[in-house]
Amino acid sequence: MKTLVLFLLAAAASARPIAFTNARLYTISRGIIAHGAMVVDNNKILEVDEAGRVRIPPGAEVRDLGGKVLFPGIVDTHSHIGLAQVGNQDVNESSGPSQPILRALDAILMTDATVRAAVAGGVTTANIMPGSGNVMGGQTAYVKLRGRTIEDGLIFKTGLQGGMKMANGENPKGYASRDQAPKTRMAVAALQRRLFVRALEYKRKLASPQPPDRDLELEPIVEILDGQRTVHFHTHRADDIMTVLRLADEFHFKVVLQHVTEGYKVADEIARRRVPVSFIVIDSPGGKLEAADYSPANGAIMEKAGIKLAIHSDDWIVSSRFLFREAGLAVRDGMSEEGALRALTLNPAEMLGLGDRIGSLEPGKDADFLVLSGDPLSVYTHVLETWIDGERVFDRSRLPDRLYQTGGAGVAGRYPVEVVKQ
Known part of the structure; x- marks a missing residue:
């Protein structure tokens, strides 16, 4: 009997900061930053700004998004x-x-x-x-x-x-x-x-x-x-x-x-x-x-x-x-x-009384955000990644996740194990 092992996408928050670079940021509170970067440290947003103004902490993981969109959850x-x-x-x-x-x-x-x-x-x-x-x-x-x-x-x-x-x-x-x-x-x-x-x-x-x-x-x-x-x-x-x-x-x-x-x-x-x-x-x-x-x-x-x-x-x-x-x-x-x-x-x-914690990309707010393939309002755009409190909880590149995005309720029968350690 084959056992399908899923990756733990909701794993413990990264032990080191993550810098998302070369991104188009929809901050909501400060408009759009066409060429920006964002640093996430544990469960919070540390910095959000134009690429040249963001300080990347020593030892941080750097992810080049290749022009993709960062958007609040x-x-x-x-x-x-x-x-x-x-x-x-x-x-x-x-x-x-x-x-x-x-x-x-x-x-x-x-x-x-x-x-x-x-x-x-x-x-x-x-x-x-x-x-x-x-x-x-x-x-x-x-x-x-x-x-x-x-x-x-x-x-x-x-x-x-x-x-x-x-x-x-x-x-x-x-x-x-x-x-x-x-x-x-x-x-x-x-x-x-x-x-x-x-x-x-x-x-x-x-x-x-x-x-x-x-x-x-x-x-x-x-x-x-x-x-x-x-x-x-x-x-x-x-x-x-x-x-x-x-x-x-x-x-x-x-x-x-x-x-x-x-x-x-x-x-x-x-x-x-x-x-x-x-x-x-x-x-x-x-x-x-x-x-x-x-x-x-x-x-x-x-x-x-x-x-x-x-x-x-x-x-x-x-x-x-x-x-x-x-x-x-x-x-x-x-x-x-x-x-x-x-x-x-x-x-x-x-x-919901949560405007001080979520809803925009701002320093000090919870690290709840999305990586999108393009313009949020385009029918051609996909959610590529979903992050909650600095943890990646959805990744379209993984088959079980992608099926939850594109399939029906029957997906649960094929992939009943929700979270398995990476």
């Missing part, structure tokens, strides 16, 4: 990778419409093919979330896509490890088939308001001389009210978007609008409140009625209104491997190239 603000596998899903808990106690991290399979495919597409950090079948679906997890277990990938090892997933529109109305609320948009909004009102009352009682018993369902909602936890709100239609904005106005919580198919219709309202938007670029609305009035110019219109934008996959709705293609489609329909590339990197990092 993609940050996907809306993903379900590791939760939804072939033949299994842990995305939506259907035992009741309100599930604030649930944690996505308790169901994420880091060795799943969906995670490997995302890395092959250049995603280094993802906001992995429960689904949109509930009015409050559970706690999200901010994850770097490395290692075998969720403990390896969690960005925050203790305390709050992500945001909160909420949803309105058609999806949470699914309980109607069981003759259970919510059956209408009115009921969805009413249940959400009731949760926040209950949490406010619980918070008030916590400050009293005789605090109440601990309530695990209300605790994470109090964290939302205290500004510690961001709400990631699934919403499509313009009227549903306005419902989210009313709730945020009333209860003063931080929110990232997710999907926002009809954002172009209420862009002025979103911009006036300075609420960030994470949107999806789809080829066609398919059978989803809420997306029937989708406009390819959605991103361009919201960008023109001054809204901070991110582009996400909602994997499996769009494969994480195609986020650069999404950005290219947004540019085709009027979004600026700079805005689209920022929507894959620094903007989503800031939406």
Whole structure:
């Protein structure tokens, strides 16, 4: 019986610095450096500058990229990778419409093919979330896509490890088939308001001389009210978007609008409140009625209104491997190239509260970056390498990795061993 030995791409960080020279750098924060170099030391970026200005440390490994592109790792603000596998899903808990106690991290399979495919597409950090079948679906997890277990990938090892997933529109109305609320948009909004009102009352009682018993369902909602936890709100239609904005106005919580198919219709309202938007670029609305009035110019219109934008996959709705293609489609329909590339990197990092660590090529930031074969927005460009915290976790030159980039879910059956020492 033949044993396929894979190389450990997620090995321990290099014992010596690595200098990437002769590269075209898309820094995002400082524009494009046409002839530049970058030095990585352990898990951090040490220097980024024009080639002649970068000091290469003695003993450093030097890699001449031959004019290839260095680009920050993609940050996907809306993903379900590791939760939804072939033949299994842990995305939506259907035992009741309100599930604030649930944690996505308790169901994420880091060795799943969906995670490997995302890395092959250049995603280094993802906001992995429960689904949109509930009015409050559970706690999200901010994850770097490395290692075998969720403990390896969690960005925050203790305390709050992500945001909160909420949803309105058609999806949470699914309980109607069981003759259970919510059956209408009115009921969805009413249940959400009731949760926040209950949490406010619980918070008030916590400050009293005789605090109440601990309530695990209300605790994470109090964290939302205290500004510690961001709400990631699934919403499509313009009227549903306005419902989210009313709730945020009333209860003063931080929110990232997710999907926002009809954002172009209420862009002025979103911009006036300075609420960030994470949107999806789809080829066609398919059978989803809420997306029937989708406009390819959605991103361009919201960008023109001054809204901070991110582009996400909602994997499996769009494969994480195609986020650069999404950005290219947004540019085709009027979004600026700079805005689209920022929507894959620094903007989503800031939406997750991680802008000081990831999302751009800057000294002191985590060494999360990609080596690309060419222009990020070109359909001919491939992700050649993906690095997370200074460790190479994807290399297109290796057959198993390349198949995760080009093949389907069946790749996992052919290459079940995820990580083997080099």
